[in-house]
Amino acid sequence: MKRRGLLIVLSGFSGSGKGTVVKSLLQKYDNYALSISATTRQPRPGEVDGREYFFKTREEFEQxxxxxxxxEHAQYVDNYYGTPRDYVEHKLEDGFDVILEIEIQGGIEDQRKIS
Known part of the structure; x- marks a missing residue:
C-alpha cells in the first residue's frame, strides 16, 4: 500500500528565508516536492511552463x-499567483510530501476562505 504524502505549508513575508529552508529540504530528502504555483505574469527568459510556474492568462486564472x-491565491503587482489544487493532490497521491511556499498575503486569503 502506497503512503499518501503530507502537505507542508511554509509561509512568511518575502525575504524571511522560506526559499533557503525549501532548498535544503529538497536537496537532503527525495520524498519532498515543491508545489508549482500558477501565475498570470509573463515568463522570464529561460522559464518553462510547468517547471517554474504554470503560466495562465488572466481569464484562465479567474476561471x-x-x-x-x-x-490559495493572491494578487501582487497586477498579477495573480496561486497554488493549483490538482497538482498538489496528484503529488500527495504519489507519496510525496508537498511543500507549499506561500507569501503571507496568500495565507491570509486562504484564512478568509476558511472563515
Missing part, C-alpha cells in the same frame, strides 16, 4: 478561482 481549483 480557476471560480471553479475552486486553487488552494
Amino acid at each position: 480557476m478561482i471560480v471553479e475552486d481549483k486553487l488552494l
Whole structure:
C-alpha cells in the first residue's frame, strides 16, 4: 500500500528565508516536492511552463478561482499567483510530501476562505 504524502505549508513575508529552508529540504530528502504555483505574469527568459510556474492568462486564472481549483491565491503587482489544487493532490497521491511556499498575503486569503 502506497503512503499518501503530507502537505507542508511554509509561509512568511518575502525575504524571511522560506526559499533557503525549501532548498535544503529538497536537496537532503527525495520524498519532498515543491508545489508549482500558477501565475498570470509573463515568463522570464529561460522559464518553462510547468517547471517554474504554470503560466495562465488572466481569464484562465479567474476561471480557476471560480471553479475552486486553487488552494490559495493572491494578487501582487497586477498579477495573480496561486497554488493549483490538482497538482498538489496528484503529488500527495504519489507519496510525496508537498511543500507549499506561500507569501503571507496568500495565507491570509486562504484564512478568509476558511472563515
